[in-house]
Amino acid sequence: MATVLGFMLAARRSEMQGLIALELTCELVGGISRLVHALQRERGFSNMYLSARAERFRQPLDQLTSDSRGLEQSVRRGFNRMDPETGRGADKARLFNRIALVLHGLDGLACLRRRVRDQALSPQESTRAFTRVIGGLLAVVFEAADTSVDPDITRCLVALFNFMQGKELAGLERATGVAGFASGLFDLEQLERLQYLGEGQQRCFAIFCDYADKPALNAWHQLCTDPVEAEIARLRLVAARSLPGQPLEASLGEPWFELTTRRIDAMKQVEDLLTERLQQLCQQKIRQAQADLDNHRCLLERLDQFDDASDPPETRLFNVQATELDGAPGDTMGQQLNRSVLDLLHEQNQRLQMLAEELDNARSSLNERKLIERAKGVLMSRHGLDEEASYRILQNAAMERSQRLADVAQAVLSLADLMPNASTRVKAG
Amino acid sequence: MATVLGFMLAARRSEMQGLIALELTCELVGGISRLVHALQRERGFSNMYLSARAERFRQPLDQLTSDSRGLEQSVRRGFNRMDPETGRGADKARLFNRIALVLHGLDGLACLRRRVRDQALSPQESTRAFTRVIGGLLAVVFEAADTSVDPDITRCLVALFNFMQGKELAGLERATGVAGFASGLFDLEQLERLQYLGEGQQRCFAIFCDYADKPALNAWHQLCTDPVEAEIARLRLVAARSLPGQPLEASLGEPWFELTTRRIDAMKQVEDLLTERLQQLCQQKIRQAQADLDNHRCLLERLDQFDDASDPPETRLFNVQATELDGAPGDTMGQQLNRSVLDLLHEQNQRLQMLAEELDNARSSLNERKLIERAKGVLMSRHGLDEEASYRILQNAAMERSQRLADVAQAVLSLADLMPNASTRVKAG
Numbered sequence: 001m002a003t004v005l006g007f008m009l010a011a012r013r014s015e016m017q018g019l020i021a022l023e024l025t026c027e028l029v030g031g032i033s034r035l036v037h038a039l040q041r042e043r044g045f046s047n048m049y050l051s052a053r054a055e056r057f058r059q060p061l062d063q064l065t066s067d068s069r070g071l072e073q074s075v076r077r078g079f080n081r082m083d084p085e086t087g088r089g090a091d092k093a094r095l096f097n098r099i100a101l102v103l104h105g106l107d108g109l110a111c112l113r114r115r116v117r118d119q120a121l122s123p124q125e126s127t128r129a130f131t132r133v134i135g136g137l138l139a140v141v142f143e144a145a146d147t148s149v150d151p152d153i154t155r156c157l158v159a160l161f162n163f164m165q166g167k168e169l170a171g172l173e174r175a176t177g178v179a180g181f182a183s184g185l186f187d188l189e190q191l192e193r194l195q196y197l198g199e200g201q202q203r204c205f206a207i208f209c210d211y212a213d214k215p216a217l218n219a220w221h222q223l224c225t226d227p228v229e230a231e232i233a234r235l236r237l238v239a240a241r242s243l244p245g246q247p248l249e250a251s252l253g254e255p256w257f258e259l260t261t262r263r264i265d266a267m268k269q270v271e272d273l274l275t276e277r278l279q280q281l282c283q284q285k286i287r288q289a290q291a292d293l294d295n296h297r298c299l300l301e302r303l304d305q306f307d308d309a310s311d312p313p314e315t316r317l318f319n320v321q322a323t324e325l326d327g328a329p330g331d332t333m334g335q336q337l338n339r340s341v342l343d344l345l346h347e348q349n350q351r352l353q354m355l356a357e358e359l360d361n362a363r364s365s366l367n368e369r370k371l372i373e374r375a376k377g378v379l380m381s382r383h384g385l386d387e388e389a390s391y392r393i394l395q396n397a398a399m400e401r402s403q404r405l406a407d408v409a410q411a412v413l414s415l416a417d418l419m420p421n422a423s424t425r426v427k428a429g
Numbered sequence: 430m431a432t433v434l435g436f437m438l439a440a441r442r443s444e445m446q447g448l449i450a451l452e453l454t455c456e457l458v459g460g461i462s463r464l465v466h467a468l469q470r471e472r473g474f475s476n477m478y479l480s481a482r483a484e485r486f487r488q489p490l491d492q493l494t495s496d497s498r499g500l501e502q503s504v505r506r507g508f509n510r511m512d513p514e515t516g517r518g519a520d521k522a523r524l525f526n527r528i529a530l531v532l533h534g535l536d537g538l539a540c541l542r543r544r545v546r547d548q549a550l551s552p553q554e555s556t557r558a559f560t561r562v563i564g565g566l567l568a569v570v571f572e573a574a575d576t577s578v579d580p581d582i583t584r585c586l587v588a589l590f591n592f593m594q595g596k597e598l599a600g601l602e603r604a605t606g607v608a609g610f611a612s613g614l615f616d617l618e619q620l621e622r623l624q625y626l627g628e629g630q631q632r633c634f635a636i637f638c639d640y641a642d643k644p645a646l647n648a649w650h651q652l653c654t655d656p657v658e659a660e661i662a663r664l665r666l667v668a669a670r671s672l673p674g675q676p677l678e679a680s681l682g683e684p685w686f687e688l689t690t691r692r693i694d695a696m697k698q699v700e701d702l703l704t705e706r707l708q709q710l711c712q713q714k715i716r717q718a719q720a721d722l723d724n725h726r727c728l729l730e731r732l733d734q735f736d737d738a739s740d741p742p743e744t745r746l747f748n749v750q751a752t753e754l755d756g757a758p759g760d761t762m763g764q765q766l767n768r769s770v771l772d773l774l775h776e777q778n779q780r781l782q783m784l785a786e787e788l789d790n791a792r793s794s795l796n797e798r799k800l801i802e803r804a805k806g807v808l809m810s811r812h813g814l815d816e817e818a819s820y821r822i823l824q825n826a827a828m829e830r831s832q833r834l835a836d837v838a839q840a841v842l843s844l845a846d847l848m849p850n851a852s853t854r855v856k857a858g
Contacts, residue, residue, distance in 0.1 A: 007526070097774060100435075
């Protein structure tokens with residue numbers, strides 16, 4: 001039977017179940033962070049192996065593959081635990097669909113690895129294939145951030161997603177640098193790409209800094225002041241100042257790879273702080289929700305006791321707000337308890353409203369990201385541009401008008417809605 | 430085991446389950462619409478009964494009470510069907526908490542009705558008590574609109590919520606008019622209240638017009654051009670042009686009550702069109718999702734068949750996008766099917782993203798409403814104003830600066846965040 005107290009408890013239980021499901025998602029995100037790191041290392045080494053055609057890279061590459069495989073199994077176990085039957089609504093549908101895409105990518109890795117060992121594809125092709133799988137994994141982290149039910153956890157997931165994305169761009173920068181430095185020159189496309197990847201990292205790490213907690217921020221600032229950072233900056237300048245197609249010192253390939261690898265490995269430590277924080281937050285929130293639920297049960301029991309006993313307890317247990325006509329008639333204590341239930345319901349109501357607002361705020365950077373991605377998509381499909389060129393158009397427009405990137409993206413989308421005739425659809429890569 | 434196709438189907442099933450849960454909510458909303466209408470009639474008659482102290486109103490009042498009770502039972506059955514155990518997350522928690530508040534209000538109706546019959550309270554007190562219960566029911570409809578998983582259904586729920594809210598303001602206008610016309614004069618507070626209620630109706634019906642479908646809009650325009658509307662407008666003018674405290678013709682009470690009752694009953698017909706449309710939309714969406722799910726299952730079976738059979742089917746069943754490295758190696762047909770799965774996943778992905786955006790758009794008016802309600806709450810708690818006065822301050826500021834009401838509300842809230850010291854909390858009424 002539907003009762004006030006039944007639904008009051010159901011509300012708290014729903015919150016609790018939401019947090020428990022979120023904890024599972026956060027565990028999965030931790031596993032994804034580790035797998036992405038392993039795949040990034042494997043991608044980097046595969047790239048070296050294919051560029052240098054050096055058999056001495058074969059043994060460490062096999063080791064990295066084996067690491068990736070182990071972490072892949074743990075992510076797959078995380079997927080298995082997700083119980084697709086309990087999902088409801090489009091939020092879950094998006095997450096499940098993302099997971100299906102990830103699984104599709106992971107299923108294809110065996111074939112990719114065989115071709116790498118057969119030297120049957122170019123470093124660029126190999127990088128692209130790994131990048132697609134990593135992109136799919138990052139999309140799962142984005143979905144997790146976008147559907148988290150707790151503002152603090154959302155903030156932590158937003159920080160983590162942006163950090164992972166920044167680290168992924170750092171990985172692509174490493175690969176582009178390896179290709180250039182190893183071949184002894186950069187072509188125009190590679191130079192533009194390096195610039196794009198550098199700017200992308202700045203944006204991602206800026207958002208990370210807005211959302212991360214103190215320990216992660218400190219670790220990040222430490223990393224930024226490390227001598228490795230300065231040496232990488234010097235090599236970036238060597239590349240940036242070279243003329244397209246003009247030969248460089250070919251011996252810079254390995255130092256670039258080693259330095260950027262050290263940087264990326266150091267980034268992993270910041271990431272680990274974030275995933276630890278995520279677990280702590282989940283546990284803390286669940287403890288809190290459990291305590292609230294226990295308090296509610298306690299109130300329920302008191303109401304029951306009062307129904308049974310003839311003497312009302314002497315102490316006033318709850319704060320009483322006298323509002324006319326709320327509550328059924330009865331003796332004073334019953335009325336007091338009844339009103340304290342009403343107070344509690346109003347308090348819950350306000351708390352849940354606040355929670356929803358804080359969630360919206362925590363998600364704002366995700367929404368801006370979605371806008372920018374969609375605007376890029378429109379430019380790519382309608383004008384046949386690639387991702388970098390589309391991004392540059394948005395960025396130039398934003399600088400010219402002193403507008404935020406998200407506002408320019410919104411303008412592009414509004415314009416596209418007005419002219420829906422050019423409707424070539426984008427295939428996500 | 431986590432497989433591509435398993436999660437692909439799970440995604441579609443999640444959407445399906447979300448729609449089925451939404452259909453249940455929409456049925457409940459239909460029941461709430463009927464109960465609110467009955468309670469509005471009962472409130473109006475209770476008001477008449479208490480104002481006129483006329484025993485001839487007793488019998489029709491008892492009939493209206495009996496109608497309300499019947500509809501209350503059906504709403505309670507709707508709550509019972511909701512199965513609080515399946516809810517997860519803060520969205521459901523908000524809904525359940527709202528329902529707990531509604532049940533608290535419904536439980537108090539027996540006492541209220543007894544006091545009305547004992548003439549033990551003023552018409553204003555009775556109206557306030559009924560209004561609180563109706564407000565709680567409207568909040569459930571708001572929550573339903575805010576958590577609906579389909580953009581078209583959200584639009585319909587937004588239209589319905591605003592229409593119900595407008596109709597509720599029309600009911601309060603009726604009560605305020607009855608109080609004034611029956612007592613033979615309006616005091617300043619009543620005159621200001623009539624103006625507030627009139628403007629509130631305009632806002633609500635304007636949003637309704639933005640979101641409603643053709644049949645409901647047509648019915649609404651017909652209602653607006655009905656002679657009853659002109660007669661009510663004339664009586665509104667009589668009140669508005671009277672000086673505060675100056676006697677009127679006392680005989681206008683009953684014509685006002687009858688005309689406004691006819692108007693509100695006519696509104697109920699528009700509302701019925703909206704709730705019917707809601708049911709149709711739910712059924713249509715579920716049919717569509719079912720067909721999609723069947724198509725997916727069909728693809729799955731074909732993949733299975735292909736795994737068994739040695740001869741690949743002769744026709745090309747699916748569109749093939751040749752992208753390098755997607756898909757495991759194998760014979761051509763297997764690769765084609767594999768790629769068609771990838772296409773399907775990317776399509777789903779895009780569709781779900783679009784759905785999320787459309788949902789955001791459909792919810793925009795709800796978000797504006799939340800902003801305005803919160804800003805009113807801040808003004809009420811910090812400056813000890815009542816709801817009408819707070820609204821008027823927002824409205825005047827918006828007119829002076831030629832800004833939207835939501836923007837002014839946002840400014841008030843930002844300012845309040847900067848000065849959190851004056852932290853008297855609002856008790857929701």
